Amino acid sequence: MTATLDHQPIHSWLTDMDGVLVHEEAALPGAAEFIAALQQYGRPFLVLTNNSIFTPRDLRARLSRSGIDIPEESIWTSALATARFLAEQKPGAAAYVIGEAGLTSAMHEEGFILADSDVEFVVLGETRTYSFEAITRAIRLITGGAKFIATNPDVSGPSAEGPLPATGAVAAMITAATGIRPYYVGKPNPLMMRTALNRIGAHSETSIMIGDRMDTDVKSGLEAGMRSVLVLTGSTQEHELTKYPYRPTAVLDGIADVVPLVEQLTPHESVELDED
Structure with a gap:
């Protein structure tokens, strides 16, 4: 299969982290070269993650240990996107976190103010x-009128021992007890994409998103x-693509196959992606 990115140049890049740049604590082939190419050619970029546990400083250290050098300001988490969104809704409010x-x-x-x-x-x-x-407290506050926000809808996360319950699973428990569903800020909400684009002064029509999951x-x-x-x-395999009513612009084996895009594509050029 072949996909052509020729109607607009690519000025800016957003990429998921787990399953694209790293797997567990190991860098995936081409990840360090991809980030180095973005920096070498001066391409604005952000590394995105739905994981809200770690600060950008923590994640920078984790990536550095795997051989990928990314500055803190180039990492955008669902936690940062959630806090930014809420600050636009009601700045300086009190929140139970x-x-x-x-x-x-x-x-x-x-x-x-955390209260x-x-x-x-x-x-x-x-x-x-x-x-x-903590979950009981959250249920009582939501029942009492507090607005329910969650960083991301992922129901499980990986660990060395196997899957762990994640935000979406706990949110479902709270919803069952209150009848109130949360507003999720992280992927697949396009709000996270827009806040990321705004952070680097980019426009959607000249930007590209790289990820390993169709559903997020x-x-x-x-x-x-x-x-x-x-x-x-990462998560989505090629045989699963037919399950979805939408398709990515291109499907590639890994991030190493994206490096030539950064090296070849300028604001005045287009490039053809070979997906075979």
Whole structure:
């Protein structure tokens, strides 16, 4: 199969992290070269993740250990996107937050007061230590009128021992108890794409999203008006593409196959992607 990106140049790049650049703690082939090429050619870019546990500093250190050098300011998490969104809704409000440093620090940096009563928002993120007490508190606050926000809808996350319950699974429990569904900010909500594009001053029609999941990365890129590349090193495999009513602009084996795009495509050129 062949896909052509010739109607608009690519000025800016968004890429998922897990399954595209890294798997567990190991860099995937071509990941370091891809980031180096973006930096060498001066292409604006952001690395995105729905994981709200870690701060950009934490993630930068993790990527650095795998041999990928990315500055903190080039990492955009669902926690950062959630805090930015809420700051635009009601700046300086009080919020009850279930999550770890990635989320609590993002909320603090946007000027929110973290409290456990009289709050405007209940904000649910990912944590490895969900407590019954915290979930009960969230249910009571939401029942009392607090607005329910969640960083991302992922129901499970990976670990060395196997899947772990994630934000979406805990949100479902709270919804069952309250009858209220959260507003999810992270992928596949195109809001996360738009906040990322705004962060680097980019436009959707001249940007591209690279991901390993059809249901989050490709969908959110599509709904934000971007072209997309699906790489087959993560969640979605090629035989699963027929399940979806939409398609990425291109399907490639891995991030190593994207490096020539960065090297060859200028604002005045187009390039043909060979997907075979």
